[in-house]
Amino acid sequence: MNLLLFQTNIKSKKKVKSIKPILNKHSDILKWSVDLEDIDHVLRIEATTNITETDVIDMVKTHGFHIKILAD
Template sequence: MSTIKNNLEHASTEISSTIHLLLFQTDITSRKKVRYLKPLLNKHSDILGWSIDLEDSDKVLRIEAKTNLTEADIMGIVKDRGFHIEVLED
């Protein structure tokens, strides 16, 4: 499976807090590009887990986050690394 996942350890307080899902279309097309973003996404305190589906035509970035993290926050992180990203609409 070409979905790359990184699940961070959840503290008991994080498990009980409200979590929301953010979905984005990206131009992240390889494992090398994922590795470039990995340190930023892993160290972000409001990101509980994330994955990028490299097989999907939209190269979907899926973020499980605390409710105080916004779509704009994620878009800023990804754009700052030179990638295209936009909110994936239903």
């Protein structure tokens, strides 16, 4: 299992709802959440090893959101 962390501009429940279908339908994403309280609006994804950070970035960017890998 991989833990993927991203900084995003997903700042509201409405925006979380808009990406829910794409993240839920991806078979390699096991669990995901967006921390709306965090300054970086962290998207946290638990996934299989079959999905890469680039895959997630591409999916989220296609829906008009800013996303980048969260540095440790």
